Amino acid sequence: MSEDLEKICKTVLERVTPSREKREKIEALAKELEAKVASAAADFGVKAIVRLEGSVAKDTWLSEEPEIDVFMRLPTSIPRKSLGEVALKVARRAAEGARQVERFAEHPYLEAFVDDVRVNIVPCYDTKPGEWLSATDRTPYHTDYAKKRLTSQMKDEVRLLKRFMKGVGVYGAEIKVGGFSGYLCELLIISFENFANTLKAFAQHKGRMIVDIENHYRGRRDELPLLFSEPLVIVDPVDMGRNVASAVQSQKLYTFVAAARAFLEKPSLKFFYPSETKPLTTKELKARISTRGSIMLFVVFGKVEAVSDVLWGQLYKSQRSLKKLIKLNDFGLLRCAVWSNEKDLNAFILELESRYLPPVKKHLGPPMGKERECKSFLAKYACATGTVAGPYIEDGRWIVHVRRRHTDAAALLYERLKDGGRSAGIAKEIAHVLQHGFKILVNEEVEEIYEKDSEFAKFLTEFLSGKPKWLEDM
């Protein structure tokens, strides 16, 4: 390990390792909540095994951001569709007096804030391995496995890895991030021993990386690439049929790979703690956009009635559809993004080479070898009103020049979204909002939302740079 790297890791560890006082406080709080959940369950006559899980249970939490996960393992006799109702009732009682947010995506749980600490009260079924009934049934087994395998030194390494991943923006399994979960970090440290080795392994990532810690596929490792299709495969030690990294978006994986390379090349604290973005002033923003030469289109709309994971799932799905729409119509898409404050403001951002396209385009017909297709092509285009020139033969195929249907990207978006955009692939809840109104802002017109939301201002400032923070003074 280089001296630099060692020094930096030491500094980071000082910040992320909980002090004795903090540890005592959090552990006491956790115990107290466990007891409250158990007692609330008893009050309602719900037979539950209540236990602390997650990073606090495994002692891999970051001092700066503790998060307490209390699980209740419920009998499999409770039907899947009643699970949420039963669990929320118990959880609400247990967290009485605290600020509460109901979370319900694929799985129901209650988020509460107690003494400024985030607490998740989560139900699951009390099942045996392999008999999973809901998404979180594996969690207690993950806790047991990690506790058994992680030495005290390794827990520090997990903290370093988590902090690094947070710093470069790839930590978190929620849909919004699509990054690495805490359990995944623990498995990586178990597999590669420490933080530096994990970075080294990912720095060399080529095509695919497959890790099978418990050797579930002993003697048939060559089946693994066929069983799993993702570029990163970490076989779950408690469930050989599951890839713990299956939800890691390739964008996050590759960002981690690139950051690992850059960090190993030139270690720096800024990977763990990037500087806060200072948003451009409105005047700077307008100047930046106008000298840039490209065109920025913002599709801006209001509140979507959906919990975070559903919202982001629909935003990303809709973004992919918009991207396809723009590309299909030949606009030179430079980049796109999506932003949401998860409250009253959402935006799709599309950066194009140009808002307008020339009125005529070349349309390639079939190669001469395809006689039947040539015949119908000629029948369709030879005397059509939209044909500007041709048909003629070039490089062994028929060609015509035709008028484009859409030459203005903003008009195209407006036309396809004004009814909600379901036919253009906009997801349901978003389409519902668009139907009732949205705005398309072009270039500096964005100032109207830029000044309203400072988080958006930071986001757009970063988007315009495009460069990851850790690349800034390369």
Add this chain to the structure above:
Amino acid sequence: MSEDLEKICKTVLERVTPSREKREKIEALAKELEAKVASAAADFGVKAIVRLEGSVAKDTWLSEEPEIDVFMRLPTSIPRKSLGEVALKVARRAAEGARQVERFAEHPYLEAFVDDVRVNIVPCYDTKPGEWLSATDRTPYHTDYAKKRLTSQMKDEVRLLKRFMKGVGVYGAEIKVGGFSGYLCELLIISFENFANTLKAFAQHKGRMIVDIENHYRGRRDELPLLFSEPLVIVDPVDMGRNVASAVQSQKLYTFVAAARAFLEKPSLKFFYPSETKPLTTKELKARISTRGSIMLFVVFGKVEAVSDVLWGQLYKSQRSLKKLIKLNDFGLLRCAVWSNEKDLNAFILELESRYLPPVKKHLGPPMGKERECKSFLAKYACATGTVAGPYIEDGRWIVHVRRRHTDAAALLYERLKDGGRSAGIAKEIAHVLQHGFKILVNEEVEEIYEKDSEFAKFLTEFLSGKPKWLEDM
């Protein structure tokens, strides 16, 4: 054969078959020239076997356009480099009094006009098959072979095929056309028996067509696709190592295929005798260009000192280079063409979607798997002044947005051609002319040459339509 087709062929044959009077006149003229060449050779003490070759010798000429080829077979003792000099001396004497044009490309010959009939006086070596020393040594053997194989009925079919090919613009082996030679037409009729069958065979052309009339490759036909790479292979009956169709441009082959299909579908006299193009008036031209929406660029220059075949070879080569230049710089090329009156006016014509490009473009870097390439990409772009945004990661590779070097196609052409354009791939003689001056005309500015040359006007009128004549009322 459909009734229509039969009727049309009959009409065409009436026009292309020489009448007895015309035949007598041409044959007498040929005989006379043969005698003159023989006597001139004797005068100069050149030992030559003088004989009529080509379409008149084989009786496959078109009544409308007779062309007399008189060959002198010279002893192999004359060095290759003196062949032209010796032959031209004899030919000039033989054609004394007639208008003469010296032709010298790969092979020297004299073109003369006697009684308005084109006469070619061509030297070759008196060699045995397989011992060829110059490009035309095979010709006497071709004549002998065709005379032996063509029945009187087949000669009519050759005439039909030639006339059809002239009508659809694919007849002629000269570089300007790059089409089918007369000998190739004869071989096609020998192979497919008649005109209609030849069209039927080509209408079904898929990928490749290979014909080996004399069965030179008996028992090893599967070697043929490996020995020859062209999409049309007609093994020369007098030289199994030669593809008679090797100089047929794929553009001409596919045009013939398409015309054959259209004709068989709906036979018409217009395939043989297309209507004369009526050029647009200057006013119409300007209106047409402006409503069209695309951009027409004309690179216009003066006389090139080169014989026809050399001129067209260099024009086409230079055109390919310009095409590459325009495409490499991302301009949306719709179509391009080249025009020359072979005298004082030459033009490259480029039709683009747009004259200007947006100032910024997306530049794709290496995929993340290529660690070293990623490193140099980041070193090059992360802090470069031309980088507008990024580097960032997308779809597993690094991306940057950079400023384009060229955003105006006319300026790009001017800049790359003003020194002659050798570095842009312009052929030597053309570069020599460009160096001394050229014009770039944009859209209706072309009026200045349009009004000067009626052949150019016809050409441009056809180019703007883009459609083959025979497709016009489909």
